[in-house]
Amino acid sequence: MSINFSLFKSQNNAKNSALLQRRQRAFVRKIIIVLCAGMMALLVVSTIIDSQETQVIAVAKHNIQQGSRVSVNDIAYVRVPKHKVFNQALSNNISANASIIATCEIRKGMPILQTLLSKIPRIPKGFTSITIHLASADHTLLPGEKIDLAFSKPVQDEEISNSQNAEIHNSEKSKSNTVTNNDKNKNHDIEENNIAEIDERYVSVVHNVMVMQITQSTQASQNQQNTTTLAMPAADALRLLQAQSANPSLAIIAMKLSQ
Incomplete structure (x- = not known):
């Protein structure tokens, strides 16, 4: 009886061992298939990439x-x-x-x-460079571009300009009685056309200024001010610096170069 039991047990062990081996072989085959498929996919992608310029x-x-x-x-x-x-x-x-x-x-x-x-543009001969804060600009500034600058005149310059303008105005007023209605209409049309022009009695304009460098930091962008390096004739630079010393909060505006 014991002999039959041992034979039956050995047969079961052999069956279990064979089943385990078959499962292991099937698992290895699956792994090999997956690896081969992955390698084929990589080869296909590599071929497509290599063929593209x-x-x-x-x-x-x-x-x-x-x-x-x-x-x-x-x-x-x-x-x-x-x-x-x-x-x-x-x-x-x-x-x-x-x-x-x-x-x-x-x-x-x-x-x-x-x-x-x-x-980076080079400073033209006879020019000097200064760094200022621009209050605003009517377009995007680019290094090497030539622009005009406008800023308010100092108080003393305004008083002198006002006195000169008053004298001119009085002399013109004496002649105004002889102006005809047609001339008045023409003057009215001219005034309407010149509304957008700068009144140089109160504003100084510096022409032919070259933009050298623009630096905009986070704080500057919040204040809407750009630290800009500009090149201009020495006399114009001195006039601008004097206006800034008289009025530290002087607003300087950049404009397109007038034709």
Whole structure:
């Protein structure tokens, strides 16, 4: 009886061992199939990528502030699929001594387009550069651009100008009685056309000013003021600095260059 029981037990063990081996072999086959499928997928993707034309473009390594100088340490080069979107992207290496600044803020990882960069302009002969705070501008300023500046005249200049204007006004008033109605209508039309013009009796205008550099910080953007380096003739720079010393809160406005 004991012999029969031992034989039955050995048969069961053999069956269990064979079943376990079959399960292990099936599990190994599944793993091999999954690995092969993954490798095939990688090969297909790699083939597609290799067959697609690519190009190298420059991206910002970190945030680049407006007006700051751009160097080789600010730029990384990555390979992307070739597309017309990147036609204006910077692709050439920047030399270590290149004089290039950012015309606007460039975020980290953004492609650096050629339109976002500008060469640092040189100060023209006979000009000097000063750094001021602009209260406002009627357009976006770019380095190298020529603009006009307007600011209020000091009180003494206003008094002198007012006295001169009063004399001129009195002399013109004596002649006004001879003006005809047609002349009045013409003068009225001229006044309407000149409403937008600056009254130089109270405002000083500096012409042909070159924008050298624009620096806008977070605090400056909140105050809507830009720290701007401008180049202008020495006499105009002295006149502007004198006006600022007389009125520390002087508002200076940038305008497009008058034709």
